[in-house]
Structures are given as structure tokens and as C-alpha cells.
Amino acid sequence: MNEKILDALMRLFALITDPTDIANNKEARVVVEVYLRGIISPSLVTEYIERYDKYLNEYQDRKATGKATRKNISVNSVKVLKICELINQQLHHREKIYVLIQLMEYVCTDTMLSSREKEFVETVSQAFNIEYAELKNLEAFIEDDIKSAADPQSFLYIDSVPYSTGGVKHVTYPGLDGTLRILLIESISGFFFIYNGVPPVSINGHKVQNGKVYRFENGGIIRGPKLGTVYQSNIANIFMTNEDIPKVTFTGIDVEFTYKNYDNGLKPFSFTLESGNMVGIMGGSGTGKSTLLNVLTGKYKLDKGDIYINGHNVVERDAMPEGIIGIVPQDDLLIEELTVWQNLYYNSKLCLGNLQEKELVEHVEKVLMDLDLYDIRNLVVGDALNNIISGGQRKRLNIALELVREPSILFVDEPTSGLSSTDSETVMQLLKQQALNGKIVVVNIHQPSSKIFKMFDKLWVMDKGGYVIYNGNPM
Known part of the structure; x- marks a missing residue:
């Protein structure tokens, strides 16, 4: 993950956090630190925690609305739009998709987005010029709620179930004790996956945490004892279902x-x-x-x-x-x-x-x-x-x-x-x-x-x- 994306995340994480609630403020800082340790080198964690603290102090003058929680924010905040405008100037569309996914993961600590969190995420998504259908697909992907997806055909489920449900693409791996769900974001031709199950799997040799979103990039390989080897190129071929394109x-x-x-x-x-x-x-x-x-x-x-x-x-x-x-x-x-x-x-x-x-x-x-x-x-x-x-x-x-x-x-x-x-x-x-x-x-x-x-x-x-x-x- 590059420096621009990380800096954008620290700004948005600080916007979500309510600085007027000291207890939840401390809790939020711990969550951010744990989150950073999972995605970057330990030597860089302190630097980005300091950036988070700096941005949090800058936003302390905003007024809290309703019950104070670390996620309590004003969805119409001018600061949200200003920070998104700054991010728009610095990041390409692909990078903004990455930022939105990391943001959704951060606020979705209990596997479900609250209505207030969804409003905030939708505000950021609109400011990033991300298609509403792709936002709904991302929400369904993170919450594992295929019924709310805008396009179920953008999903692939790999598990031991011998049949498909909800109109999604499906591959059966007998004996697999878990589910690997994969999402295609068409605007960037990019794949993301979430794994839940035992034993754990790895992506390009790195252990995968249950329930966490990972990019499945070109040349990527997912491996697991009961899963075998899943190549990104094979997954891409499964999604090639456009009937208008002649197969050769x-x-x-x-x-x-x-x-x-x-x-x-x-x-x-x-x-x-x-x-x-x-x-x-x-x-x-x-x-x-x-x-x-x-x-x-x-x-x-x-x-x-x-x-x-x-x-x-x-x-x-x-x-x-x-x-x-x-x-x-x-x-x-x-x-x-x-x-x-x-x-x-x-x-x-x-x-x-x-x-x-x-x-x-x-x-x-x-x-x-x-x-x-x-x-x-x-x-x-x-x-x-x-x-x-x-x-x-x-x-x-x-x-x-x-x-x-x-x-x-x-x-x-x-x-x-x-x-x-x-x-x-x-x-x-x-x-x-x-x-x-x-x-x-x-x-x-x-x-x-x-x-x-x-x-x-x-x-x-x-x-x-x-x-x-x-x-x-x-x-």
C-alpha cells in the first residue's frame, strides 16, 4: 500500500473518530494501530499513528451530534467533502477504490454497517465518483449479504456446498471447511477476496486473516491445505461470461x-x-x-x-x-x-x-x-x-x-x-x-x-x- 493511500486513510479515520469522547477516542486509536500493524511494516506504524493524531487534533473543533461514539460523524460535514476533494486530486480511481474498501473495513468492526456508517461511506463514495452499483456490491461483499448486491454475477463463492445460491458464480471444493468469496470490481478490472474458515489459507505466501479483505492481483496465488492452489488467472477466466465477445x-x-x-x-x-x-x-x-x-x-x-x-x-x-x-x-x-x-x-x-x-x-x-x-x-x-x-x-x-x-x-x-x-x-x-x-x-x-x-x-x-x-x- 503506497504512502498516498495510507495518508488518505489516516485523514478519513480521523474524520470518523469523535474527539470529544475521550474513552472511545482511546479505543479508536488502538483500533487504528492494530489495523496498521496488519497492513504495513512495524517500523512505519508510529509514523502513521502520529499522522492520525495530527489529523484528529485538526478536526477537534467540529461539533458532535447525537450520542457520542467513535464513529459518530456528521455525514454532511464540509470537512468530509473537503478531504475527499483533496484525495481526488492525489489518487487515481483504482486507489480510491482501495481507500473506500479500507474505510468500510474500519467502520465495519461488527460485520454489519450501521445506517449512520452507511451514510458516511456513501458520502465518501459519491465524492470519489464511484458508481452506486459498485458501492452496493462492496457493502454486500463485506457484510456477506448477497441479497443486497446490485450485481450478484460480480461474486464468486468457493466452498464445499455442491450448488449455487443467489445467482452468484460458484465453485465447489469438497472437504473445504470454510468459504472464499471473491468480488470483481469491473471499473478497475480488479479482484478482492475474503476468507472465513479453518485451516487458514495464504495469499502469495502470506497468511490470510479470517474476515479481512485482500486484493487478488495479477499473478496472485491463494493456497490452503484443503483448498489447493487458486490462481488469479483462473478466477479471471471464470468471470469472462460476456456473450457479446466471441470465444476463441x-x-x-x-x-x-x-x-x-x-x-x-x-x-x-x-x-x-x-x-x-x-x-x-x-x-x-x-x-x-x-x-x-x-x-x-x-x-x-x-x-x-x-x-x-x-x-x-x-x-x-x-x-x-x-x-x-x-x-x-x-x-x-x-x-x-x-x-x-x-x-x-x-x-x-x-x-x-x-x-x-x-x-x-x-x-x-x-x-x-x-x-x-x-x-x-x-x-x-x-x-x-x-x-x-x-x-x-x-x-x-x-x-x-x-x-x-x-x-x-x-x-x-x-x-x-x-x-x-x-x-x-x-x-x-x-x-x-x-x-x-x-x-x-x-x-x-x-x-x-x-x-x-x-x-x-x-x-x-x-x-x-x-x-x-x-x-x-x-x-
């Missing part, structure tokens, strides 16, 4: 390729990918990563083996079906004299000539907004030596040139090459979002950071001679 299966059976007069190439390799998968291809220089990518895209013809898309053998057809596959090469494909908008517009003209002008413009603008390029749409892209837009923006625009065709399978060669760590994570998060939208994304990547590594659902590791020596979950 990409399969290779004993795929093999050898260069003429040269023993190297790709040794027999089999795989199966489904919509929602993002795969990373890793390996040393000269191990065959680019060869594998060229084989899968149809650039190189197979010596042996078969490749199927939705059960159709594309090797027998001697060509990949049009419109299904998109390829983003490592090389820059932008026309340097044109603007960001013009590059994408003229590319779309060539690919989507059947669209009316109005539809085409709307489609281009949507892709620009989805890839966070709309604000720079009128800038000339320039060349690699005369950068007008950043390296990360150039890479996103290159990806946009393919995404505008809406391919079902996207191959990307070295998308983070030459980018800063921040730009690399932004580009990879974009590709991860494409997978969450139902695409298959295959990425040839070199030395990914730990954060990027955890984004992959599968990993193919290549060794000298063109052997795929690992095919499985990255964690």
Missing part, C-alpha cells in the same frame, strides 16, 4: 519448424490457449523466441504439426484466416509527418473501408480514448530521434494500429524494448486489459519486471536449440 481457442499440436541447411528452429511443441489468456515468451538470445512467434502468426510454414483456431486447421488452409490475428512488430510503423489521430485514421481507412465516415471517426476516437492517447491526438508523432510524443505513447499507438481491426488473437514482439519501467508497465497493463476483454495475447518479452511477470497467465520459456522447456503458470 488457439491450439497447436506438435508444431515443428527447422531452417533450411540449419539444425536450429523450433522443436515439437504443443499448446492450447483460450480467450482471456496473456502468454509471455521468454528465453535467451538465439533460443527461438522470434521463430516461435513467426510460426504462430503464419509467417513461417510448419515442417510438421497442426495449428487450429476454434477447431479449424489453418495449416491445411495454407493461410491464417483474415481478421482473426493481429501482429505488432518491434519496429515502429508510424508515419512521422502525421499526427497521432491521422496515423490511426488512415490506417483504419485501409483496414475498415466498409465503415461510413461517421462510424470510422467514432471508432478511431474510441480506440484513442481506450489507449489514453486522445489528449495527444493532434500532436505530430515525429521520428525516433526527434521525439514529440514519448516512447510509451509511440508503442501504444503502434498497438492501436492493430487493435483498430479488433483481432481475436494479438501477437506483440518486445513491447517494452527501450521503455522506462513506468512506460513498460503502462503498455503491459494495456495488453492485459485486452486479454480481460476476451482476446488471446501472446507477447515476446525480454527481462520483465516482477510486476509485469505477474501479469501473464501462462509462460513459455525457451532454451537453446528451439526447445520450449517450460509451459505453465508463471507463479
